Amino acid sequence: MSLVLASASPRRREILGRLGLPFAVEPSALEEETPGGVVEPAVLAQELALAKAQKVAARWPGAIIVAADTLVVDGGDILGKPRDATGGPQARGGRVLEDAAAMLRRLRGREHRVVTGVAVVEPGGHRTAALVSRVFMRPYSEEEIAAYVASGAPLDKAGAYGIQDAFQPAAACHGCYLNVVGLPLCALVELLRPLGLPIPEGLVSQDPTTCPQCRGHNA
16 A cells, blocks of 8 residues: 655655655645634644645545644744735745744744644545644844845745754754654654554654654753
């Protein structure tokens, strides 16, 4: 049975590759929307991940589809990817760069939550899960923000940053590190094991302080 990653993210591709299983890549091309009003981030992340997986499943009958969606949550607000003033998709336009810089200023020197929903769709049904990590950002300078935004690196990322980037925006991560990168391997393994895939033992742990994937990143 084929395994398919419903994402164009090179970060998720690298993380899924750690399972040592062959897989194909088929981006869902689902238009992501960050709704206003009251919404539970963990529920929303799982719904978005499932929608991505189901869209790809329609093109890969009989396959196992893996999808994920990551949200940055600051207080009661969900921060998506940088957008222009009309809510258009990320691009290198000036207003999008301004939105990225504004997000980085908002998160600077403070703690926020990162929620990633994971979905696995297979011929017999589907399973979803969500993890929450807490990230405390360091007090980076305006010059660092300007250089990072100008590089274009934050434009395809929720909250306008990648914890793994050379910019190193985070001072500390509490919880699953790969959850912040975009695909919590521990949650994914729990969803895939019932399907009988040959996943190596000891690859992950539910405890991020002892997990081989997260050890050294939690402070």
